Structure formats: C-alpha cells, structure tokens
Amino acid sequence: MLDVYFDEFVSSASASMTSHYSIDVGIGNPIAATPDGTDATLVHLSLGSPIIDGIMYNLTVFDVEDLSGNPMASQTIPFAHYEPHAFDVVINEIMADPTPAVMLPEYEYVELYNTTSLPINLQGFVLRIGTTDKIIGDVTIDPHGYLILCDDAAQSLFEAYGNTHSFSSFSVSNTGVNISLLNSLGSVISFAEFTDDWYNSSFKADGGWSVEQIDPLNPCLGKYNWTASDDNKGGTPGALNSVNAVNSDVVDPELLRAALENSSTVRIWFSEPMDSSSVLNPANYSISNGLSVFGVPTGFAPQYQSVLLYLDQPVQSGVIYTVTITDTLTDCVGNPLPVSSSARFAIADSLEAGDVVINEVLYDPVTGVDDYVELINRSEKIIDLRYVTLATLNDSLQVDDQAYVAPYGYLLFPGEYIAFTEMPVEVINYYNPIAPNQVMEMSGMPSYTNESGIVVLATAAGSILDMLEYNADMQDPILESVDGVSLERIDYDRPASDSTNWHSAASTVNYGTPGYKNSQYSKYEGGSNITVSPETFSPDNDGYNDVLNIAWQFGHSGIICNMKIFDSNGRFVKNIMENAPIGPEGVITWDGRNEDGQTAPIGIYIIYTDVFSSDGFTDKVKTVFVLAGKF
Incomplete structure (x- = not known):
C-alpha cells in the first residue's frame, strides 16, 4: 500500500483511475487507486509488486483533477521504504x-x-x-x-x-x-x-x-x-559543518575485562561503543567450566560498551572462568572484534593491606595530559577493586577526597598492573605504553599537587591499604624538568614510605610506564652481611641500572646501623644511615646523589657499615661498588 497526499481535495472519479499513476523500477501502474473515505486529499495505491526496502523509487502522477475539474500537471516524486539503522x-x-x-x-x-x-x-x-x-x-x-x-x-x-x-x-x-x-x-x-x-x-x-x-x-x-565551529556566524545549522573532515575509526574493538555482578551475572566491557544487535545476541558468547549464557544479555545504552551476561548456574568459589567471543561482534561503525577474544572472571578473594599497592605516580603532567596512579597486585589473590578508592589526607591526617577507582568492579589478577587517570586517551598517546588496555578512566580522581603531596589507597570505609608521601626532591637531580616524569616504585615488596624506594621513570620510556612493569624495577636478591645490586650502576636515568640497592642480612635483632659511602680516596660522599634502628634484614636504595644533592662522579666507591646492638653484638663491613657513566 502506498499513500499519496494532494494539496487540495481531488475528484474521486479522477483519483480512482490507475492510469494516472506510474512507478518506475518495474512497478508500473497500481492495481487499484482508492480515495480515502474521510480525507479527500488522500489516495491509497495498491501495488502489484512489493516495494523493496532501501530502494529509491519515483512516483509519477498526472491528470488527477480537483473538485472543479482542473487537471494537475505531471509531477514526479521520489520515495522509498526504509527502516533507519543505528547512525543512519x-x-x-x-x-x-x-x-x-x-x-x-x-x-x-x-x-x-x-x-x-x-x-x-x-x-x-x-x-x-x-x-x-x-x-x-x-x-x-x-x-x-x-x-x-x-x-x-x-x-x-x-x-x-x-x-x-x-x-x-x-x-x-x-x-x-x-x-x-x-x-x-x-x-x-x-x-x-x-x-x-x-x-x-x-x-x-x-x-x-x-x-x-x-x-x-x-x-x-x-x-x-x-x-x-569555525564558521564566522558561530555555527552552520542546516549546512555542511565548518570543521567537516575525514576522521575515520580504523581501530578494531577489544574485549577488555569481565567481573561478576552477582553469583550468576557477569559484566563484560569493550574498548569502545559497540553495535547493539551483535553484543545482545547470546549465541555470540561461550563460558568455560560448563556454564552457558541464559536468556538475552542486557546492554547499557546508548553506547553498548558494557553488557550483562546471565549465567545458567551460579559460579563456584576458587574457579577461574573464561568468557569467549564465538562470533563476530562489531563496533558502531562496523569494525570487527577478533573472534575468540576472551576475558577471565572469578569470585574475588578478601582484600587486605599490602595485597594491592601504589606502584607509580604521575603528579606533575605535561600540558594536555593528566595525573595517573598505577597499582599492582603483589599478592596471590584475585582482587576486586570495586570498593577501592584513591584519596589524600587532610590536615587532620584523615582520609579525604576519596573517589572509587572502579565502582562497577575490576578484577586484578596476581601480578597485574592497572593505572587510573581521568584522561586515559591522552596518557596513552603521550607515553605509548605496551599495555594500553591497562590504563583506565577514573572519574573524580583526587588532585595531586606538583611539588608535594600524599597519595592514599584506601577502602571505601577509609581503611588505608597503602600510602605514598611524595615530593619533588625524590626525582632524579640530573633532570632539568620533572614535568611529565612519573615516580616509580623500585621494589613493590619494599615499603612505600621508604623514599629511597622511589625513582624517576627512565628517559627510554618517555618518563612513564602506566599499566606495565616499571622501568626502574629492581628486586633485592638477598645475601649475607652487606651486598649491592648491581655491583656497577649508572645513575643517568636511562632505565638500566639507574640505582644501587644496598641489602643487609644479620642474624641479630635490635641493631643500630651507621652506613656511609666514601670514594676510592677515602673522601666522604653520602651518609646513608646514621644511628638508625634496622631489622635483621632489609634493603635501601642510593640514587647516586652526594650530600649536596649532586650526582657523584664516575669511580670506585666503598660502603662502610658499622652495626651494633645493646647486647654487645657488633659488626663492621666494607663493600665495594662502581658508579659508571657514559662518555
């Protein structure tokens, strides 16, 4: 049925003649032309062939008369039957x-x-x-x-x-x-x-x-x-946009992650807005360990960048499940998500202080980039960050300015990193990390000032999980500017409160490693008495052996330590510890700066360590290392 409207009442006899109407693309004359019973400007055409969806037709009408007998001139009108799709x-x-x-x-x-x-x-x-x-x-x-x-x-x-x-x-x-x-x-x-x-x-x-x-x-x-708009009028209503240009999406979407909403519902996230028809098809998903998707998934309109999958049975504690894409899903412009993409999920373990720690902080970003804080799961647990916050401390040293890092859940598996920022695209574009999907957007992130501040990782209830008190003096002194230079934790098993456990990210990674292993990561390997690692280091911030780890191991407790560094001529260079109570074992880091804050010259150096305890235990140790450099 095709309805034709005229601009005035038409003669029923004239309007009923099928020869007055013709449609191209092989349709021809209608098999019937029926004037509407109540609207004298409307005629219903019955066609002998169906109108094909999405095809443009032309209807030609001629000689239809008005009520005074005036025939209309021949007029051709284009028409089509089309149900618009998304983004038409x-x-x-x-x-x-x-x-x-x-x-x-x-x-x-x-x-x-x-x-x-x-x-x-x-x-x-x-x-x-x-x-x-x-x-x-x-x-x-x-x-x-x-x-x-x-x-x-x-x-x-x-x-x-x-x-x-x-x-x-x-x-x-x-x-x-x-x-x-x-x-x-x-x-x-x-x-x-x-x-x-x-x-x-x-x-x-x-x-x-x-x-x-x-x-x-x-x-x-x-x-x-x-x-x-760049138009002098202030805009271009009804016309080609003044900024019109090709800005194509050539990036395929990715399946980012999965997390449980409850024991029988899993939520999955994609890297960009998706086509709703593909992501809401339950046949496009499979679940490991004998589970299946039950019913139709629920998408979060309008972007459909996140979808709820309903499981046919509850998940079991201690089991890691995998959701896998079994057929083609596409983003909103048709780019395909790789088939067999997968994400893991499981019932999370309980979170305790020290399970997840602060591993890297960018507090003084370059223009156009924002702060970020990187976390690492140093435990053997699966941790859900749903109730974890970033915060600061107020003047009363109370947790303040809290913001959820992942209010809809984020499963952090053992050894995994995740960096949070309000500007993930800008951070990724600037630092070009090897794991861009481990940089995640966070709303309402606390503001961390450029000169000094306190970064707090806490539960929603305010229990502190980890804390870093930073200042600009913790950066490498050889840097002329620390804009855009993150502070990296050297060893996540050492306390965040140890200022020697932090160092500027290396120049070789553009001074930041959001979402992956720190460029300055160095692990204490252990040993008897006093050991250094590496035995030759070069504090030039190139990401290779930039700091010296000094480790001690004594079979005694209640020790007081004095540790000083001298050059090969016996001249004093740096006081590392003075009458400092230490445990039976530990590690401290030297960044190559002398007492004046300047980088010490290339050469052979000696660590002189003098320890004693109240029960008469004493020990004196000399340890040799080399400070090297480039020529």
Whole structure:
C-alpha cells in the first residue's frame, strides 16, 4: 500500500483511475487507486509488486483533477521504504549556549544529518535531552540532508537556514548533557554525550558558538570527533559543518575485562561503543567450566560498551572462568572484534593491606595530559577493586577526597598492573605504553599537587591499604624538568614510605610506564652481611641500572646501623644511615646523589657499615661498588 497526499481535495472519479499513476523500477501502474473515505486529499495505491526496502523509487502522477475539474500537471516524486539503522541519522551539531550571539539566532538548536542516500521519515522518533523527551512529528530528512531542531519561538528564524522542526520548551544545558535520538521502538539511532570540553576553546565555550561533528561517518568517537565551529556566524545549522573532515575509526574493538555482578551475572566491557544487535545476541558468547549464557544479555545504552551476561548456574568459589567471543561482534561503525577474544572472571578473594599497592605516580603532567596512579597486585589473590578508592589526607591526617577507582568492579589478577587517570586517551598517546588496555578512566580522581603531596589507597570505609608521601626532591637531580616524569616504585615488596624506594621513570620510556612493569624495577636478591645490586650502576636515568640497592642480612635483632659511602680516596660522599634502628634484614636504595644533592662522579666507591646492638653484638663491613657513566 502506498499513500499519496494532494494539496487540495481531488475528484474521486479522477483519483480512482490507475492510469494516472506510474512507478518506475518495474512497478508500473497500481492495481487499484482508492480515495480515502474521510480525507479527500488522500489516495491509497495498491501495488502489484512489493516495494523493496532501501530502494529509491519515483512516483509519477498526472491528470488527477480537483473538485472543479482542473487537471494537475505531471509531477514526479521520489520515495522509498526504509527502516533507519543505528547512525543512519546522526546528531551533527549542538548549539547549547547561544548567548552572546555571534551572527545566528539567539536560541539553542540541535542539528541532525542523514548519512544515507535515502529520505528518512522521523515521525514518532524521540529526541532525548537528559531526561526530557521530545517526540518528532511527520518530518522527513532528505538524502544527505539536515534537520534543525529548535524551540517553537525560533522556528521561523531558523527556517532561513534549512529544514526545521520545533518543540515547546526546547533547551540544552550549557555545560553538557547526554543527547540521544531514538526510533519509535526506543532503539538508539544516535547519541552525543556532550560536555563543554568539546569546544576545545575556552573563549567559544563562553557562548555564541556551536560544537560541530568533524566526521559524521564516525559518530562514536565522542569528544575526539567534535570541536567548536569555525564558521564566522558561530555555527552552520542546516549546512555542511565548518570543521567537516575525514576522521575515520580504523581501530578494531577489544574485549577488555569481565567481573561478576552477582553469583550468576557477569559484566563484560569493550574498548569502545559497540553495535547493539551483535553484543545482545547470546549465541555470540561461550563460558568455560560448563556454564552457558541464559536468556538475552542486557546492554547499557546508548553506547553498548558494557553488557550483562546471565549465567545458567551460579559460579563456584576458587574457579577461574573464561568468557569467549564465538562470533563476530562489531563496533558502531562496523569494525570487527577478533573472534575468540576472551576475558577471565572469578569470585574475588578478601582484600587486605599490602595485597594491592601504589606502584607509580604521575603528579606533575605535561600540558594536555593528566595525573595517573598505577597499582599492582603483589599478592596471590584475585582482587576486586570495586570498593577501592584513591584519596589524600587532610590536615587532620584523615582520609579525604576519596573517589572509587572502579565502582562497577575490576578484577586484578596476581601480578597485574592497572593505572587510573581521568584522561586515559591522552596518557596513552603521550607515553605509548605496551599495555594500553591497562590504563583506565577514573572519574573524580583526587588532585595531586606538583611539588608535594600524599597519595592514599584506601577502602571505601577509609581503611588505608597503602600510602605514598611524595615530593619533588625524590626525582632524579640530573633532570632539568620533572614535568611529565612519573615516580616509580623500585621494589613493590619494599615499603612505600621508604623514599629511597622511589625513582624517576627512565628517559627510554618517555618518563612513564602506566599499566606495565616499571622501568626502574629492581628486586633485592638477598645475601649475607652487606651486598649491592648491581655491583656497577649508572645513575643517568636511562632505565638500566639507574640505582644501587644496598641489602643487609644479620642474624641479630635490635641493631643500630651507621652506613656511609666514601670514594676510592677515602673522601666522604653520602651518609646513608646514621644511628638508625634496622631489622635483621632489609634493603635501601642510593640514587647516586652526594650530600649536596649532586650526582657523584664516575669511580670506585666503598660502603662502610658499622652495626651494633645493646647486647654487645657488633659488626663492621666494607663493600665495594662502581658508579659508571657514559662518555
């Protein structure tokens, strides 16, 4: 059935003649033309051949008469039957703060763009702005055309710029809001999680300028595909965006991780927004150890970057399960996720202080990059970070400014690293880590000042799991600037409170290793009396033997230690410990700096260690090592 509308009442006899209608692409004349019983401007055409979805047709109408007997001239109208898929129509431009106006009407608007070569009717579609739904009426977007959505009061003003549809009380928050376009069934067609960061210009964010999508064929890239308009008017409603350019998504999606929501529900995460139809198909997943996916998964709209899988039976404690992708899943622009991608999950073990520790901190980032804190699971347990926070201490030395690192859960397996930051893409782009998926976005991360501060790892209840009190003096003195230089923990089995257990990340890794093994990692190997490792070190921050680990092992307790370093001519260089109570064994690190904070010259050095205890135990040890360098 094809409905034809005229601009005035038509003669029933004339409108009933099938010879007055013709459709191309092999359809021809309709088999019947039936005037509507109540609307004299409407005629229903019955066709002898079906209309194929997605094909453009042309209907030619001629000689149909009005009620006065005036025949119409021949007129051809294109039409198609097409049910839009996700991102066939995209949110393409947003004017959230029109004041002060540049050259456009001083009203908010949202522009839609039809990415297809077919006209798309939006009747019954919903524009959702935050929690407010605006139902779109009978309006069609032309192929590769635009539609301006605005307030009723602004419709006549924006009609000069193109096809316009208006609503009452139309408003977009200046600072940001989630905007979605839904079809009549509630499926997501397009979304934009707009924030005022999208302007990339503090001046234009103050008002009068729209944000425009750069590449409408890559609609899921978020803020990296949007920026402030470059048009002199302040925006381009109803026209090609001023910033339009190719910004293709050439990166395949990845399955990042899995975590239990409860004993029979597992949540999985993908690296980017996904196509909903593929990720909600239960046949695309398999579970190890005899489990199966039960029922239809639940996706988190509009991005579908996370999905809940329901299991046919509860998981068992002490068993590690694997969820595997068994068929092709795609991101929102069609890039495939590799089949057989998998992620592990299990019931987590109890968390205790020392299981997960702070392993690296970037507190003074370069411009355009943000702080990060890296953790490592040094235990043999599987730890869920769901109730773990990063924090600081206030003036009363109480845990303060807490923020969850992974409020929806993150399973950290033994020996694994994870770095948290508010700007993961920027951190990854700057440091190019070998494990980029181990850099994770965290909301509301505490602010750590550039000169000194306290990084606290704590439970949600405030119990401290680990703590680092840092300052700029802990950085390598040979560095002219410590901007963008992280502090790495040398040995995660040594206390974070030991300032000698921290060192600047190496220049060979661009001064940071978020999400993977520290460039300055060095493990105490043990030994009798006083040993050094390595026996030759070079404090040039190249990531190879940059620090000297000095280890001791005495079969005695209650020891007081004096440890000094001298050069080969017997000149004093550095006081390592003075009347310091130490345990029977331990390790301390020297970074090559003398008492004046300068790097000691190349040469042979001697550690002189003098220990004693109140019960008469004494020992004196000389240990030789070499400080080397490059020529």
